[in-house]
Amino acid sequence: MALPSYATPVQRTYYYSYLFFCAVVFFFLVAPLIAIIPISFSVSPFMVFTDEMLSWPPDPDAWSLRWYKNMIGNCSADVVSSTVPCSNKWMIGTVNSFFIGFIATFIATTLGTLAALGLSRPHMPYKGLIMAILISPMIVPLIITAAGMFFFYARINLVYSFTGIILAHVALATPFVVITVTATLVGFDMNMVKASQSLGARPVRTFFKVIMPLILPGVISGALFAFITSFDEVVIVMFMASLDQLTIPKQMWAGIRQEISPVILCMATCLVVLSILLLTTVELLRRRSEKLRGITSR
């Protein structure tokens, strides 16, 4: 991509302005996420960069963990006296989010993997139609899916229950698993299944000993996608959860609408760290999967 040495000045100008433009866009993409991290460690309740924070040498009084303490429900006197209410709602939300996330991920991964295996068979009838139905929650606007699910679950008495939320999340998350696992199955050598069966393994044993290890990276990254989908999901939770069924996104939504406080930023920082971890995992898995399937790195 480097510029050839014979480039004219005009081409050079174009090239560098192009690079500059790209840099600006990259900055635009990540700057907001980075900016909130230092603010979450601020002493002030106003969620801005205070003058003290920007001073040099750094002023230790301008930084604190008070909002983090508030978030985990450990409120010292100075926090209580400020305008920000202190409760352990965030912790309840965290527990619920992980609970819903894990169960939904488990179900969605199981169903999604099985569906992908079935769909990748060469003689599967109505393949296109089934695929379209399976991935429809991904492409229909979430608000429509959420409204439809609310009406439907209201009929069968599943609203305001964890079961309802989990089932709805499963429906949203399954497409991601189907897509990632299907991608892993491209280039999967079906002769291995035949080989295993001819050596006397039953189908279940073949699945766990031959197929599973090979598609595992795809399954795990699908599971991570599913988890983040459920973990981030706010629209369905807002519709279907009762007042005391808090999750992290719901709590953040309420926080932004009512009492916008630095505690939100602490949770946001934690979520950014979580997403960095997940992103790294998925990237490593993708490389491993490519190696396993014998596709050399591009």
Added chain:
Amino acid sequence: MPIGDMLLRSVDDSQINTVFPKTFEEYKKWDKEKDELPPEPVFKALFEELAYGEKVKVGRALTRMNYSKSGWKSLIKKTSREIKKVIRKDEFPESYKSFLIETNEKWADPTYWYAVGQMVNNQTPIYYYNAVDRTYDENQKVVQQDEDRRVYVKTWIKTFKVSIYVTFFCIILGFPVAHLLANLPLRYSNLLMIFVLLPFWTSLLVRTTAWIIMLQQNGVINGVLVWLGIISEDGRIQMVYNETGTLIAMTQILLPFMILPLYSVMRVIPKSHMRAAQNLGAKPALAFWKVYLPQTIPGMSAGGLLVFVLAIGYFITPELVGGKDGKLIGSWIAYHLKTTLNWGLCAALGAILLGIMLVFYWLYNKIVGIDNIKLG
């Protein structure tokens, strides 16, 4: 399945029919040409059904009646009280018609009775009319809502405007970045890819919060601008809680959905094509326009469709960043679902949105053909 249920909801009108079955049956016999008001049996049935109906059911039916003509709710409530008195005294009137008209002269107003005509069937298009700011007038013709009640058409237009802008900005910003990522050596592009994937993996609400912090009046951007001396301390720009904020935040949030498909398409375009074109004498701009750009169309349209469709149904970000008049159609759907409980209207809005989406998919399929949407 849930979506089918929603479509049924949007035309469903059976609830009220379970409350006033006899009244409606008698009502259908009324010859509007001959008599000015419905005949006696209608009044009698109404009296009985109001007197012995379940209170909760009647209440819900009244809400529905008010959608057709405002004033129904208070009229029936007043009448019900009178009916209760009659039952307590056990003095049933001889003519129910004159009794009802005596208690409230609105019963003699035929426009109320005409409005009943909208409710006697189990299905109704009224929610669809409402969703595009139409309603029935006294003569059962479909007319525009009053000036101050027209909100949905405006919101629809705004939703489209915002979605188109966001898609446009995403193409403008995403194209060069995808091009850069696709043409750099893999080592660097994988590293830079993190910048694209990190927002993609981060919670939507985190990003929305971050934008509020960045854009608010004493937020980061205004702070930097003041520090640089571009704007004065008093001249801080209001960027959040209006449409600018919505556009900026939504563009950033949806940009990865544009970059990723574009990137996967651009990666497989051989570099030799551009060189060949230039060898044949085309200027770089012409070569780009004639050779490179057409090959990126599948990626661009996949990204564009994805962004547009996501933008059109968005409501978290516009609701939080958009402020008072930042509401898009998604907000209204949520509002009717959660707050006013006008589920029919909510479902109708959703169904229209779904219809629009299907048209877009169909167009997309016609023009480009659905190919696999890749995720990272």
